[in-house]
Amino acid sequence: MTDLILKDEHARLRSLLDYKILDTPVAREYDEAVFLASYICETPIAVISLIDAQRQWFKAKVGLSITETPREISLCAHAIQQSELFVVPDALADPRFKANPLVLEDPKIRFYAGMPLITPDGAAIGTVCVIDRVPRELSETQQNALRVLSHQVMTLLELGRTQEKLAGITASSLEREHALRQSEQFKARIIESSTDCIKVLDLEGRLLSMNAGGMAALEICDFMPVKNASWIDFWSGQDRETAAMAVESARQGKTARFNGYFPLTQSHKPAWWDVVVSPILNEDGNPEKLLAVSRDITERKQAEGSLRAVTEATAAVTGIEFFRSLTECLAATLGVRYAFTAECTNSSNTEVSTLAYWGGNQFLDNVTFPLKGTPCEKVIGGEVCFYPRDTWHLFPEDKPLKELGIESYLGVPISGGSGKILGHIAVLDDREMKLGSHQVLILKTFAVRAAAELERKRAEEALRLSYAELERLKNKIQAEHLYLQEEIQSGSNFQEIVGSSEKMQKMFRNIDRVARTDSTVLITGETGTGKELVARAIHHVSNRKERPLIVVNCGALPAGLIESELFGHEKGAFTGATARRKGRFELADGGTIFLDEVGELPLETQSKLLRILQEQEFERIGGTDTLHVNVRVITATNRNLEESIRNGAFRSDLFYRLNIFPISLPPLRERREDLPGLTAYLLSKFSKRTGKRVTGISQEVMKEFMAYDWPGNVRELANILERAVILCDDNVLRPENISLLKSASKSTPSSGDEVVQLQESERREIIKALTKTNWVVGGPNGAAKLLGLNRTTLIAKMKKLSIQKEDGSNKSVPIAG
Known part of the structure; x- marks a missing residue:
């Protein structure tokens, strides 16, 4: 435990003992503090x-359930070594506490946050802490609340010590009075005065x-009529019995003390x-x-009664009802016509709004007013003000005072745990107000209670705003998650770009140059060259890599739905729009959007895309609100856009806006030197996917690969290899496994018949895959996955090649997936 002993330990222990709080009974105000800590920080345990x-x-x-633990296993013993909030997010993951019995056994602490109780002389005597049985963090609002509660508990301890000292002073004073009364020298003068x-x-x-x-206090004008009368008989009821016991105790040489009721003899007050x-x-003694x-x-006694009345009236209510009950009770208890409780409405504390405003015999409408020129101005400055x-007359600028005929005013500031002024309580009357010490005491007492309620109210509001922000973020994440799930289901052909040729190395250098900027990139190249992989590479190297990359295939979207996909729509914007939907640009906020086949966009959509590129703003279909986004745009096309x-x-x-930084992907036939590396990479990938051990490719097959022109580029190579791995029963691919390569032309088709042959071949392959998957297109077991295509790309090819599922009556039926 030596590492937990502070350098000023003796001074700290003296300071703790000075509060005389150890092993004292439970007290409601401390119980309320831990309950509030548990409630605000949302933990099952608070101490x-x-x-x-x-x-x-x-x-x-x-x-x-326990009331104490040894110091050597206490997490609070670590917390008092700090000057600020001490937080352990996960005790099991923290080397200091992972073997602690309080962590491994009941209460099984996983999360701990403790704010030291620091005395005015700087000694840390304990903590206000919250504990949970699961790892977690505290929000900033909860951390601040724990600091405030620590300050309030310290204030309670200081108050208790002060009361103890006052009681000692009072007892000492009574003893000195008794000694003086026994002194004949001062007896007559002291007694009479x-x-x-x-x-x-x-x-x-x-x-x-x-x-x-004493005679003046009791309103006794002549002592002779009461001389030799029984003093005990002056009292009545239970007080008479108590007085008799006090006399008997004094006769036995003891001192007795009691409180009793005796009205004044003349006024009967x-x-x-x-x-x-x-x-x-x-x-003789x-x-x-x-x-x-x-x-x-x-x-x-009257102050105690007033405090009791106000306390009972406000004990069971919170929020606005607390302030209303408090204000009404203060007016009634202090016998004034007007009372209000107000909070500051701005950071400069130049304006307040009433939370409850009592006038005469009813609540008045709450008002907001500037403080300048009012008696409240000094109160909000931190002073107790009494007029x-x-x-x-003293505040001629305050017109309502004259209108209401306010003659007297008493105001007390409401100070938060950090000392910041939160508002004030004021009582006013149309008559002169005689100030008693109990009036100020009552207002000060309930100013402390009002401060706690105001801070609770503000903490609740902050929590409400935090929950609203969390809900907004949750909805955004859910929308992004839905999109990413769709992306995962559709799959992507490759995870990396493979190539060591000079053309590919030059492209890699261009990717590295442009990735860390936010410039628009236009990727051009033939179908199947890997334009989407380049877009992903740019995104993952960029500063936006922690945010989503949203991929949109413009050519696969129907013209009537493309704007809804890109920009979103409001509920009821068109037939079938049953709910608001966020567009892809909104989902990409903070990240990157990749528009593949951008040359397929309709002209009307092109103008809206231009606006986003220029202004970073758009409206949903059917909406009027302008949405602002921060999105990097990468586009790709296999078209000649200039044509x-x-x-x-x-x-x-x-x-011109898209073509700021063009990147051109070479076709596979122009980088044949990359074929061996590409083939090895894809062969390893598909072998792992299918669970086979195909580790090589024959020289005959590689020779044919090198001679082939690859009109479908890398995508065609991947499709051939995946199919070959499925068909291969050996660990080496041989010519008999490359079925598509045998039926395909060794060069780019140059005649109409050859094109038709290729289309028929492709049609047969698609129907074969659909039949194998029971005509399921998408998903992990769909034909698109088997063919190595995106779901939308396969549907487009099926429409182009007029592929439809036929039922038993030769009627077309919808395709699953």
């Missing part, structure tokens, strides 16, 4: 822990004398008294007479 030399002791706890009621009784409790101050009865000893001293505690009369511009099928201004 106020105090650390002495050997143990940690829990003053208050929620969700925990004291405002306490001081009476000398005989041993039977009969009145022998009374000081002048109610009055409460704190009474001390003690013996007056003779020279035996009681000779009795001394009864009564002090007027009426104001204190007993002429208030509306499309001349034919009027593509906008020249859009072309």
